[in-house]
Amino acid sequence: MARGASNLEDRPTSRRVGALGALWPFVRPYRVQMLLALVALVVTSAISLILPLAARRVVDNFDDGAGLLDQYFGAALLIVAALALGTAARYFFVTRLGERVVADIRKAVYARVITLSPAFFERVMTGEILSRITTDTTLIQSVVGSSLSIALRNMLILAGGLAMLAWTSLKLMGLVLLIVPAILIPIIVLGRRLRSLSRQNQDWIAASSGTASETLLAAQTIQAYTAEARSMARFDEVTEQSYRVARTRIGTRAVMTAIVIFLIFGGVIGVLWVGARDVQNGVMTAGQLVQFVIYAILVASAAGALSEIWGELQRAAGATERLAELLSAQDTLTDPSMPVPLPAPLRGQIGFHGVGFNFPSRPDVPALHGFDLTIRPGETVALVGPSGAGKTTVIQLIQRFWDPQSGQVTLDGIDLRDLARVDLRSRIALVPQDPVIFAASAAENIRLGRPDASDAQVQAAARAAHAHDFIAALPQGYDTALGERGVMLSGGQRQRVAIARAILRDAPILLLDEATSALDAESESLVQAAVSRLAEGRTTVVVAHRLATVKKADRIIVLDQGRIVATGSHDQLVAQGGLYARLARMQFTDGPGQIAASA
Structure with missing residues (x-):
């Protein structure tokens, strides 16, 4: 299968994580919730930065008596309790925000796509759209509900930790800053490669979903023509291509992670070696070195976490672009700004x-x-x-x-x-050649064009369409679910449900596209009589x-x-x-x- 079949249009590749800005219209209505999450995030980050100070006081005042030591450890316990509560609050607000935003995005995408004209669906497979609504929104949910807050927390810890490192020892801080460019270079270079691979991976996942959707909906036809092997080969080809791209992406990210972690912790070890020499020479206290070590670990962990999260943000940026394309898809049909009544x-x-x-x-x-x-x-x-x-x-x-x-x-x-x-x-009331029956009850299917119709009106329409007898014979009668695409019904029965739907609609214009093609001779004559009555005055x-x-x-x-x-x-x-x-x-x-x- 050609990869182009999965493309909505010729789509530009994401060059920046800033594409996530397209999520703001969905986040904006929940600013208060976002502010509460931000407050909890700042509090927990600040508490994390206070802990090394407590550790320094414990080390430097270890010989000052048990009472003072007990006070230090008691204060540390209170700090940890505050950290636990703050982290729980951050998780609650951020995760709930992620779920709410993704639910709104899914509703907005569906509401946009369901109104688009047939020209759009000539270009895009339904399975790809479903992939975007599910797979892409799951990525965004992960970012908004987790990765973004973790990234912000680590950025605060990184910035605060660097400031505290400078306050603890300006000399050692200068050495740390020499390491930063060496860490950023592989993140930037390999990050661009990851961005491209992430987008390709999502495109191939969408193509795989599109292929599966198309063939599963036509499973009986495929089996009738013994085309299962070809269908499986086609799906396998697309899925394997998705896997190959994912494997390359995983390998690239693994290499980036290894390089970044080695540079970070190798640099920290070098800086600590210099610090240990300073303690030996009396330039700084043991408590200051412990404080610097803890801050250095916090900074290194934050930088490492940011390198991990960066890849997730890039994948989410690609997913956001794909969803934004659906939301902004131009329809060939538009309603006038001032429609004529x-x-x-x-x-x-x-x-x-x-x-x-x-x-x-x-x-x-x-x-x-x-x-x-x-x-x-x-x-x-x-x-x-x-x-x-x-x-x-x-x-x-x-x-x-x-x-x-x-x-x-x-x-x-x-x-x-x-x-x-x-x-x-x-x-307009329509009876198409291939009527669509939904996985709902018989009554709901007939009510499609007139949802406020009473049960008596539904049954009257079914009788007129010669559908009442077989519907009444179903296990739950009119409340029986008809299965996906009406699999419980024969072709003629599906057509009679569609005719009942049109009769109930009671519209001034009636369109019948091969409306009786699947009926037997007896049913056709009865339905023709119903259609003739329905057509009077229309x-x-x-x-x-x-x-x-x-x-x-x-x-x-x-x-x-x-x-x-x-x-x-x-x-x-x-x-x-x-x-x-x-x-x-x-x-x-x-x-x-x-x-x-x-x-």
């Missing part, structure tokens, strides 16, 4: 005026070309024609899932681009390959290669000859052999 009541006249449309993924192949069609209020219009003629495209344009490149689509004379999409779609657009389902339409529009090639009733079109007559002859009179011969 739809008239009430809606007449339901739909117009296509010189419409030309190409799908972005096939820019050189027109789906519709010079398309003109007016559907009158309350009229039932059927769209027929061979596969790829543009029938479903017409349905999608009516719902404004796409905008035409030329011409306009109107509703009651108003260009759809001048309407709010929510307002437009609230007046503008109805029917897409069908089976011409028996459209014979009673007010008008039949025959499409071929994105153009209207004939219009009329069933009898008129049969009498005219041409494409419709040939399709009708194949379906109503010719046997399979005749169909094969005419192909």
Whole structure:
């Protein structure tokens, strides 16, 4: 699998941890909680810096009597208790802040993605989006809820420790400062490499999730075509590539850690050697050296921890960039700043005026070309024609899932681009060719377009769609969960649930895209009767390959290669000859052999 398949767009590589600044809008609402965490962090850091002073007093006054010694150790115990309480408070506030921020980010990303038009999902695999919402936000949770506070604490200890080192012994402090550039160089050089590898690792994880999501959703098809081995090989390839990048990242970080730790503690040992000589020569007391040693250990530990956390911050910066890209993704469809309100009541006249449309993924192949069609209020219009003629495209344009490149689509004379999409779609009921059933109860699935409907209204819609009997026979009736993608139901049952959903919606415009294709003959006749009652007084657009389902339409529009090639009733079109007559002859009179011969 090409790595580019996982890319949202050509994304720049993070060059700085400053990318984490994009998290501020999510942190800002919780400033008080952040301030409490910061206070606890400063207090615990200050207490950590006080402990070496106590150790110095104990060493220098070791011979001053047991009472004074007891007081020193008692004070040390109180300091440790304060440190424990402060650390617990810091953990509580910081961890809770991390959980809250990540929950808000997940909600914001989902809220943004769920509103994007189909053009976005032509470029991005659903599995990659799920990876960002889960894996990337987990990284951010680790940083906001842990690493960031630890980094700040170590920065305070590092700065305070260096100041106390200078106060304890300026000479030894000068030697310590000579070590710092040697430590920073590998952190900066190898840190850039880590940043790039972290971003690649996250991209490959997203690609792996996308591949898994795509194939698991089509598991039965893959098994039916005995493609399990190829599917596993494809997933293995992407997952192994993710592992290889992760292995390189881990190796690079391990090398950086080894170099930094050696330089830090090697330098400390050298400085302590000089300090020990000064104690021997009477330049400083043993307590001062102990104090300097403890501060040096604190500073070295803080510097080492910062080098570790730096890699985590870089990974989180890459994750933040990826999530920010989703939040700022530009949609090809936008609502006007001042949408035109739809008239009430809606007449339901739909117009296509010189419409030309190409799908972005096939820019050189027109789906519709010079398309003109007016559907009158309350009229039932059927769209027929061979596969790829543009029938479903017409349905999608009516719902404004796409905008035409030329011409306009109107509703009651108003260009759809001048309407709010929510307002437009609230007046439409759709029964798609492949109905989506959610992992919820049968009643919740039917209520999708009208969540406030009563149980009686839900059951009435199900009866009209000839779905009541099989729903009532389920283990918990209308409260039975239908499983992911409706796995508990047959194809015909799923379609009848979708029809019940459209009946309950009770919208002035009804779109039926192969709505009865999965029904048996008996169910189809019953559902057709329900659809006929539902279509009364509504503008109805029917897409069908089976011409028996459209014979009673007010008008039949025959499409071929994105153009209207004939219009009329069933009898008129049969009498005219041409494409419709040939399709009708194949379906109503010719046997399979005749169909094969005419192909």
